[in-house]
Amino acid sequence: MSRPLPRPTADTRHFWDGCATGELRYQRCAHCGEVQLIPRSLCSACQHADLEWHRSGGQGRVLSYTVVHRAPTPAFKDETPYIIALVDMSEGFRLMVNVRGGGATPLAIGQSVRIGFREIEGMALPEAQVLE
Ligand SMILES: [Zn+2]
Numbered sequence: 810m811s812r813p814l815p816r817p818t819a820d821t822r823h824f825w826d827g828c829a830t831g832e833l834r835y836q837r838c839a840h841c842g843e844v845q846l847i848p849r850s851l852c853s854a855c856q857h858a859d860l861e862w863h864r865s866g867g868q869g870r871v872l873s874y875t876v877v878h879r880a881p882t883p884a885f886k887d888e889t890p891y892i893i894a895l896v897d898m899s900e901g902f903r904l905m906v907n908v909r910g911g912g913a914t915p916l917a918i919g920q921s922v923r924i925g926f927r928e929i930e931g932m933a934l935p936e937a938q939v940l941e
Contacts, residue, residue: 812884814932821848823862828933833865833924835902846902867924869896869904869937876912894937896922909938 817825824846827834835846839861843854851858874894880886890912896904906924908914922937 812929813882814930815934820850824848825932827864828926828935831926831933833867833904833935834862835865835898835900836860837863844901846898846904863900865898865900865902865924867898869898869922869924871895871916871918871920871922871937872897872903873918874908874916878912892916894922896924896937898924904935907934907936909936914939 815821815825824834835844836848837844837860838852838855838857839859840857841852841855843852845853852860872895874892876890876892878890880889885891888911892908892912892914894906894908894916896906898904904924907927908916908922909925909927916939921940923940924935925938926933927936
Protein backbone atom coordinates (compact mmCIF):
# COMPACT_ATOMS: atom_id res chain seq x y z
CA MET A 810 0.00 0.00 0.00
CA SER A 811 1.45 3.36 -0.99
CA ARG A 812 1.62 6.14 1.50
CA PRO A 813 -0.98 8.92 1.22
CA LEU A 814 0.71 12.18 0.26
CA PRO A 815 -0.46 15.81 0.39
CA ARG A 816 -2.27 17.02 -2.71
CA PRO A 817 -1.31 20.62 -3.48
CA THR A 818 -4.21 22.99 -4.10
CA ALA A 819 -4.29 26.52 -5.49
CA ASP A 820 -3.79 27.81 -1.92
CA THR A 821 -1.00 25.38 -0.92
CA ARG A 822 0.94 24.90 -4.17
CA HIS A 823 3.46 27.71 -3.41
CA PHE A 824 4.16 26.09 -0.03
CA TRP A 825 4.81 22.65 -1.58
CA ASP A 826 6.91 24.17 -4.39
CA GLY A 827 9.05 25.74 -1.64
CA CYS A 828 9.48 22.38 0.09
CA ALA A 829 10.72 20.92 -3.20
CA THR A 830 13.51 23.51 -3.25
CA GLY A 831 14.35 23.24 0.46
CA GLU A 832 12.40 26.34 1.56
CA LEU A 833 9.83 26.39 4.33
CA ARG A 834 7.37 29.10 3.26
CA TYR A 835 4.63 30.78 5.27
CA GLN A 836 2.17 33.61 4.76
CA ARG A 837 2.04 37.03 6.41
CA CYS A 838 -0.94 39.34 6.14
CA ALA A 839 0.07 42.72 4.69
CA HIS A 840 -3.01 44.28 6.35
CA CYS A 841 -2.68 43.13 10.00
CA GLY A 842 0.72 41.38 10.18
CA GLU A 843 -0.64 37.99 11.26
CA VAL A 844 1.46 35.00 10.14
CA GLN A 845 -0.14 31.70 9.16
CA LEU A 846 0.52 28.21 7.98
CA ILE A 847 -1.59 26.26 6.65
CA PRO A 848 -1.70 28.48 3.53
CA ARG A 849 -5.08 30.07 2.84
CA SER A 850 -6.52 32.56 0.39
CA LEU A 851 -7.59 34.85 3.28
CA CYS A 852 -5.95 35.98 6.52
CA SER A 853 -7.20 33.83 9.41
CA ALA A 854 -7.22 36.89 11.71
CA CYS A 855 -8.76 39.71 9.64
CA GLN A 856 -10.00 37.94 6.47
CA HIS A 857 -8.09 40.25 4.12
CA ALA A 858 -6.75 38.65 0.94
CA ASP A 859 -3.53 40.70 0.92
CA LEU A 860 -1.16 37.86 1.89
CA GLU A 861 2.60 37.81 1.27
CA TRP A 862 4.83 34.75 1.16
CA HIS A 863 7.99 34.61 3.28
CA ARG A 864 10.78 32.09 3.79
CA SER A 865 11.21 30.71 7.29
CA GLY A 866 14.64 30.38 8.86
CA GLY A 867 13.54 26.89 9.93
CA GLN A 868 14.10 27.33 13.69
CA GLY A 869 11.45 26.38 16.21
CA ARG A 870 10.64 24.86 19.59
CA VAL A 871 8.48 21.85 20.39
CA LEU A 872 5.11 22.87 21.87
CA SER A 873 3.90 19.27 22.18
CA TYR A 874 4.38 15.87 20.60
CA THR A 875 3.05 12.33 20.49
CA VAL A 876 4.67 8.98 19.75
CA VAL A 877 2.60 6.95 17.31
CA HIS A 878 2.91 3.21 17.98
CA ARG A 879 -0.11 1.98 16.03
CA ALA A 880 -0.17 2.85 12.33
CA PRO A 881 -3.35 4.72 11.31
CA THR A 882 -3.32 2.83 7.98
CA PRO A 883 -1.26 -0.12 6.65
CA ALA A 884 0.80 2.41 4.64
CA PHE A 885 2.52 3.52 7.86
CA LYS A 886 3.04 0.14 9.54
CA ASP A 887 6.74 -0.02 8.65
CA GLU A 888 7.33 3.46 10.11
CA THR A 889 6.08 2.95 13.65
CA PRO A 890 6.98 4.08 16.16
CA TYR A 891 7.26 7.66 14.91
CA ILE A 892 6.84 11.10 16.45
CA ILE A 893 4.50 13.89 15.36
CA ALA A 894 5.31 17.26 16.92
CA LEU A 895 3.67 20.66 17.09
CA VAL A 896 6.45 23.18 16.58
CA ASP A 897 6.22 26.91 17.31
CA MET A 898 8.41 28.54 14.69
CA SER A 899 10.47 31.63 15.47
CA GLU A 900 8.46 33.64 12.90
CA GLY A 901 5.26 33.03 14.91
CA PHE A 902 3.44 30.29 13.00
CA ARG A 903 2.85 26.72 14.18
CA LEU A 904 3.72 23.60 12.21
CA MET A 905 2.66 19.97 12.70
CA VAL A 906 5.51 17.81 11.51
CA ASN A 907 7.14 14.40 11.76
CA VAL A 908 10.39 14.18 13.70
CA ARG A 909 13.48 12.72 12.02
CA GLY A 910 14.74 9.50 13.54
CA GLY A 911 11.34 8.07 14.48
CA GLY A 912 10.15 7.04 17.93
CA ALA A 913 13.63 6.51 19.34
CA THR A 914 14.41 10.23 19.07
CA PRO A 915 14.78 11.83 22.51
CA LEU A 916 12.41 14.78 22.55
CA ALA A 917 11.12 17.20 25.17
CA ILE A 918 8.67 20.08 25.37
CA GLY A 919 10.60 23.24 24.54
CA GLN A 920 13.26 21.34 22.60
CA SER A 921 14.91 23.33 19.81
CA VAL A 922 14.41 21.84 16.37
CA ARG A 923 15.28 22.77 12.83
CA ILE A 924 12.97 22.02 9.93
CA GLY A 925 14.46 20.06 7.07
CA PHE A 926 12.87 17.96 4.35
CA ARG A 927 12.43 14.28 3.62
CA GLU A 928 11.64 13.05 0.14
CA ILE A 929 8.91 10.44 -0.06
CA GLU A 930 7.81 9.11 -3.43
CA GLY A 931 9.04 12.23 -5.20
CA MET A 932 7.50 14.73 -2.76
CA ALA A 933 9.53 16.75 -0.23
CA LEU A 934 7.83 16.77 3.17
CA PRO A 935 8.94 18.97 6.09
CA GLU A 936 10.39 17.16 9.09
CA ALA A 937 11.88 18.36 12.36
CA GLN A 938 15.43 17.56 13.33
CA VAL A 939 16.34 17.76 17.01
CA LEU A 940 19.12 20.25 17.81
CA GLU A 941 21.52 19.49 20.64
ZN1 LIG B 1 -4.80 39.96 8.52
